[in-house]
Amino acid sequence: MKDQIRLLRDCFHNEIPAVVFQGNDSCAGEILEAAKEIYQKHGCSQEFLYDWQMLINEVKAYQQESPEQVQLPKLTHTETELIREEMQQKGMAY
Numbered sequence: 633m634k635d636q637i638r639l640l641r642d643c644f645h646n647e648i649p650a651v652v653f654q655g656n657d658s659c660a661g662e663i664l665e666a667a668k669e670i671y672q673k674h675g676c677s678q679e680f681l682y683d684w685q686m687l688i689n690e691v692k693a694y695q696q697e698s699p700e701q702v703q704l705p706k707l708t709h710t711e712t713e714l715i716r717e718e719m720q721q722k723g724m725a726y
Contacts, residue, residue, distance in 0.1 A: 640652065653691075654705070655690070655691045655694040655695065655701075656694075656695075656698070656701045656702050656703065657702075657703075657704070657705050658695075658702050658703055658704050659705075660691050660695075661688060661691050661692050661695065664684070664687060664688045664691060665688060667684070668681060668688065671684065
């Protein structure tokens with residue numbers, strides 16, 4: 633996969649929204665597979681799709697080698713409280 637640190641840094645410095653999926657996220661492989669199908673449907677190049685598949689393979693290999701590290705992602709207590717507060721301010725049920 634392309635230089636992931638550089639990509640994330642560019643997003644941060646240019647205020648471009650970014651999403652990060654960690655290899656220990658139990659849903660990451662499935663999410664990345666779904667994204668590949670979407671990229672393919674929208675006409676991404678074979679080179680991009682190949683590179684994306686290499687990332688999928690890397691995530692799956694990590695998860696097989698380190699199953700004790702794989703889990704559903706969680707928010708920290710502070711993040712949960714901040715989001716709950718924002719939801720209440722926006723009138724969303726909790």
